[in-house]
Amino acid sequence: MPSPGAPVPSRVSIEDSYLELLVDTLDTLDLPARGQFLQRYFRVIAHLDLREPQCLQIWDDMLARRRELSDRADRQISVITALMDVLTQSGLLRVPILIEYDDLKKLQLNAVTDPLTDLYNRRLFAETFEKELNRARRYSHPLGLVMLDLHRFKEVNDKHGHPRGDEVLRAAAATLKKALRTSDYAFRIGGDEFALILPQTDAAQALALARRVETVFAEMLQPLQLTVGVSMDHGVANFPQDGEQADQLIRIADERLYRLKHTNHSRKGNGSPRTETPTAQEEPTAAPAPPPVDRTAPVPQPISIETRRAPEKTESAIEAAASTTAAEISASLPVPAPRVYIVQRKAERVSMTGTNAYAVLGDQGARRARVLDLGFGGVAIEMDSPEELPDNLLAILHVPILPPVRVNLKPVWKLQTPQGSFRVGCAFVS
Secondary structure, eight states, X not given: OOXXXXXXXXXXXXXXXXXXXXXXXXXXXXXXXXXXXXXXXXXHHHOOOOOHHHHHHHHHHHHHHHHHHHXXXXXXXXXXXXXXXXXXHXXXXXXXXXXXXXXXXXXXXXXXXOTTTOOBOHXXXXXXXXXXXXXXXXXXXXXXXXXXXXXXXXXXXXHHOHHHHHHHHHXXXXXXXXXSOTTOEEEEOSSSEEEEEEETOOHHHHHHHHHHHHHHHHHHHGGGOOSSOOEXXXXXXXXXXXXXXHHHHHHHHHHHXXXXXXXXXXXXXXXXXXXXXXXXXXXXXXXXXXXXXXXXXXXXXXXXXXXXXXXXXXXXXXHHHHTSOHHHHHHHOSSOOOOOOSSOOSSOOEEOTTTTOEEEESSSOOEEEEEEEXXXXXXXXXXXXXXXXXXXXXXXXXXXXSOOEEEEEEEEEEEEOTTSOEEEEEEEEX
């Protein structure tokens, strides 16, 4: 039993006890066996590939250093302390790691993960976005970016408290994990702000996913029984249509997010249901008011590219008039007239307005045109300049849901709009 006032020896850890046993055991081995063991030992603990003589020298230096440090400190210094000191002083360990590998991996994960939602954080968002942009450029793949935030989230914190607000954030994170594919990334980049990176995803697919996220989020909130109508708004940008640099795409997605938020909520009272509004991809802008029109003057007729004169009142002419906007129809006709078709349609025309559908024209693909609508027999496109198109035009159509479609087009009619663009109706040529 130690006498009163004597220093109490510190408890030796299991690791130190193991190393003490290792020192005693190695002393009993001959040099070749000791060198072989130490060579494997240094490879495991320090990832060092050393020759056996080096390993024997380091071990002897460690024992000598341990005796020196113990004499200075007037207490026994552990083997691992002396060994790390020798390895560091020798320059073999430039960045010593003094923790277990599993602990290191946990630290790395915590550095890029939001602790509340378990989503990746803003730091990893920037790195991942640049990496995926480089990949999209290299392989000519589309890349979608969706910016999201929660509407009226602050009211939840004010009315129900921050713990309930944390539940809303966790519900948003669970929504994103549920809606995304394994190749997609979800991030929490701010208080109630989130971002999605969608590799190999075009504009229509990204927009559809953003809408699905909003629907799933509303379902996830129902068990919380909130008295505040929280919703999720989105803004979508797509590479390469909207930009090729990360800052450009982030800025466009943010602009579309807040434009949609203003459109959805500015004219509504708090808690009122949302109405269907122009989507982020439509990028609604204030269209200039059409100039005054003399209602007694004849309605302008499209000029046929083939005959250079106004066609008769055929089905194609009626379709051309029907594809104009409502503002143009109301400005040019005194009374809205119902659409009448001379022959029964084989399929209704599908409007592509607001979907970012486009056509790449020509063999070289140097020209692009917006796709306005798509029907059984042809397609209507819009161009910014009055270019002359050949009678047989090769085009690749990029429309939602479908893969790119290669077609031959025959321009049939052309019409200039009050905004200065040119609409061209084309028939499919087999």
